[in-house]
Amino acid sequence: MIKFIFKAILRDKNRSLLPVIIISIGVFLTIFLSGFLSGVMTDVIDQTARFQTGHVKVMSKAYAENEDQIPNDLALLKADSLTQALMTEFPDYNWVQRIRFGGLVDAPDNAGGSKGQGPSAGLAIDFFSGKSGEVERLNIVNALIEGNLPQKSKDILIGFVFADKLKLKIGDTITFMGSTMYGSLAFESFTISGIVNFGVEAMDRGTIIVDISDARRMLDMENASGEILGFSKKEVYNNENANLIQNAFNAHYAQSTNEYAPVMIKLKEQNNMASLLDYIDAFSAMFVIIFVLIMSVVLWNTGLIGGLRRYQEFGIRLALGENKSHIYKTLLIEAVLIGTIGSIVGTIFGITATWLMQVYGIDISGMVTGGTMMMPTIMRAKFTPELLYIGFIPGLIAMVLGNMISGIGIYKRETATLFKELEV
Amino acid sequence: MSEKIIIIENLVKRYPVGEGEFTALNNINLTFDKGEFSGVVGPSGSGKTTLLNIIGSLDKPTEGKVIVLDKNISKLSHKESAQLRNLHIGFIFQVYNLLPVYTVFENVEFALILQKVPAAKRKKMVMEALEWVGIASMANKRPSKLSGGEGQRVAIARAMVKRPILVLADEPTANLDAKNAHAIIKTMKELNKELNTTFLFSTHDEKVMNYLTRIIHLEDGEVDRDERR
Numbered sequence: 001m002i003k004f005i006f007k008a009i010l011r012d013k014n015r016s017l018l019p020v021i022i023i024s025i026g027v028f029l030t031i032f033l034s035g036f037l038s039g040v041m042t043d044v045i046d047q048t049a050r051f052q053t054g055h056v057k058v059m060s061k062a063y064a065e066n067e068d069q070i071p072n073d074l075a076l077l078k079a080d081s082l083t084q085a086l087m088t089e090f091p092d093y094n095w096v097q098r099i100r101f102g103g104l105v106d107a108p109d110n111a112g113g114s115k116g117q118g119p120s121a122g123l124a125i126d127f128f129s130g131k132s133g134e135v136e137r138l139n140i141v142n143a144l145i146e147g148n149l150p151q152k153s154k155d156i157l158i159g160f161v162f163a164d165k166l167k168l169k170i171g172d173t174i175t176f177m178g179s180t181m182y183g184s185l186a187f188e189s190f191t192i193s194g195i196v197n198f199g200v201e202a203m204d205r206g207t208i209i210v211d212i213s214d215a216r217r218m219l220d221m222e223n224a225s226g227e228i229l230g231f232s233k234k235e236v237y238n239n240e241n242a243n244l245i246q247n248a249f250n251a252h253y254a255q256s257t258n259e260y261a262p263v264m265i266k267l268k269e270q271n272n273m274a275s276l277l278d279y280i281d282a283f284s285a286m287f288v289i290i291f292v293l294i295m296s297v298v299l300w301n302t303g304l305i306g307g308l309r310r311y312q313e314f315g316i317r318l319a320l321g322e323n324k325s326h327i328y329k330t331l332l333i334e335a336v337l338i339g340t341i342g343s344i345v346g347t348i349f350g351i352t353a354t355w356l357m358q359v360y361g362i363d364i365s366g367m368v369t370g371g372t373m374m375m376p377t378i379m380r381a382k383f384t385p386e387l388l389y390i391g392f393i394p395g396l397i398a399m400v401l402g403n404m405i406s407g408i409g410i411y412k413r414e415t416a417t418l419f420k421e422l423e424v
Numbered sequence: 425m426s427e428k429i430i431i432i433e434n435l436v437k438r439y440p441v442g443e444g445e446f447t448a449l450n451n452i453n454l455t456f457d458k459g460e461f462s463g464v465v466g467p468s469g470s471g472k473t474t475l476l477n478i479i480g481s482l483d484k485p486t487e488g489k490v491i492v493l494d495k496n497i498s499k500l501s502h503k504e505s506a507q508l509r510n511l512h513i514g515f516i517f518q519v520y521n522l523l524p525v526y527t528v529f530e531n532v533e534f535a536l537i538l539q540k541v542p543a544a545k546r547k548k549m550v551m552e553a554l555e556w557v558g559i560a561s562m563a564n565k566r567p568s569k570l571s572g573g574e575g576q577r578v579a580i581a582r583a584m585v586k587r588p589i590l591v592l593a594d595e596p597t598a599n600l601d602a603k604n605a606h607a608i609i610k611t612m613k614e615l616n617k618e619l620n621t622t623f624l625f626s627t628h629d630e631k632v633m634n635y636l637t638r639i640i641h642l643e644d645g646e647v648d649r650d651e652r653r
Contacts (some may be wrong), residue, residue, distance in 0.1 A: 004526075004530070004537060007525070007530070008526070010450045012524075313523055315521070317534075318508065319509065319521075320509070320534060321506050321508070321509035321513070321535070321539075322538050323503050323505075324502060324506075325503070326506075
């Protein structure tokens with residue numbers, strides 16, 4: 001019987017083509033929009049984690065309360081031993097120390113004067129130990145558009161927008177002026193070893209990056225660190241897992257009244273990420289629900305029109321001895337076959353479009369100029385295995401649901417009435 | 425003694441029309457023997473099609489009793505009615521009503537698929553039925569490629585392929601020219617003789633009436649005359 005139904009689907013374009021097109025478009029849109037949303041949101045989360053928050057971050061309680069001001073005078077002391085303890089207690093995470101700092105950068109000219117100055121946002125990471133993984137994590141090699149990574153003390157990387165503004169090139173010397181951990185003047189000259197473009201407006205505009213040993217010396221932060229970031233070795237943020245280690249770590253210091261005692265904060269609790277993560281889940285669910293509802297209504301109507309067109313066929317089949325439930329069952333089998341074909345077609349197109357958007361993306365750098373949010377300048381979709389079914393299953397459900405509703409008409413009519421309406 | 429396959433006693437059929445009722449059949453009492461080649465004749469609106477629909481278990485009597493092949497039509501469930509038609513009753517319609525997406529072969533085969541007849545046996549039975557009506561060479565054609573006479577032959581093959589005990593034919597020659605009408609009715613007459621299938625026609629076509637061995641005249645829903653020839 002299924003073979004018989006399949007023949008009719010293939011031969012009767014009126015019966016199959018419109019529903020297949022509708023399902024395909026719906027499935028395509030669901031997959032593509034989910035992939036695009038997931039890609040953009042994941043990029044935002046990923047960039048934020050890599051550059052700012054880690055999957056979890058340890059700071060002193062006082063530093064955490066004023067984090068926006070980067071209060072290095074409240075930084076963690078004995079940071080090396082604390083990092084070692086974190087590595088031992090939570091071996092599933094990589095732990096790295098970072099120091100963020102702000103100050104003024106001056107670019108001296110050949111005559112000993114200044115050819116330009118600008119405020120900078122400094123980031124100190126571990127370049128030289130070779131064990132931290134920070135260069136890979138921040139994707140610095142790919143971000144380098146000129147020059148090299150810092151090879152020795154007092155080498156510095158500078159954002160390309162900043163370099164353009166101050167007309168700086170590789171090998172030039174710049175002078176940083178800021179404040180040490182203890183409030184005195186910090187003053188240090190660096191040689192530009194590389195110019196970077198992270199594709200993140202907020203990073204490229206005023207960033208300077210130095211090795212953490214240089215920053216410690218310059219800011220008088222011996223064995224201190226503003227932040228210790230933890231990154232899951234699986235490289236994906238998992239809120240439940242982050243929650244577990246956060247609770248375990250913070251339990252050690254729950255009774256402490258020392259404002260310098262360390263506290264761990266997970267990604268979701270930083271930078272308003274909670275609402276962003278919740279939005280992702282809500283939007284994904286919304287796409288699927290809206291899709292199923294709209295498609296069901298559309299396919300219900302398509303089914304009704306198709307059903308009216310096929311009243312004659314139903315009448316003949318009743319006369320041949322087929323009962324109503326069997327006709328209804330075959331309608332649903334048809335719906336499954338058509339839904340499967342439409343969903344496969346939509347999934348193929350959806351995955352292809354998602355993949356293309358993942359590879360090429362949309363350049364929005366013109367729209368985020370001057371922005372402070374940590375978001376990429378190229379919006380890309382992201383292929384995830386769930387895209388293989390996120391449109392397929394709703395596509396199938398919508399088709400079957402639409403036909404189930406429209407097919408009820410078969411039952412509502414008396415056989416003889418149906419038979420007469422058919423003009424048999 | 426002949427076997428009675430249809431027994432109709434005091435049959436009344438009324439349809440609701442607006443606030444009132446329309447009586448389509450009134451006090452019908454008839455019996456039909458196995459192998460009869462009979463017809464119900466009468467003007468439009470006399471109740472011919474209603475009578476055939478009730479005998480074919482497509483409709484239920486309002487009053488009275490209709491026994492077809494020992495089954496009381498009034499008491500059959502929808503599923504039992506479908507089974508009765510599926511196994512024992514063939515229908516032939518005025519406008520052939522072939523399924524346009526299927527070939528001639530598949531149209532005839534459909535009735536056997538419903539009976540879950542195995543594929544090899546189905547093929548043999550379908551080809552045999554097509555040969556009875558002389559259109560075996562058109563097995564792979566679609567209904568849209570057939571003439572009116574050929575279409576009606578396919579409809580006959582579809583009704584006969586399951587070897588039913590009873591065939592109900594509602595105005596089977598109404599859309600055919602005289603030559604085709606004679607050919608079709610002759611074919612049915614031969615099948616009636618060869619397979620002892622009971623044929624019951626609804627018609628007002630003189631050409632059909634000439635072949636019938638019994639003619640029941642209906643007038644305003646009542647039997648006016650039961651004429652055996």
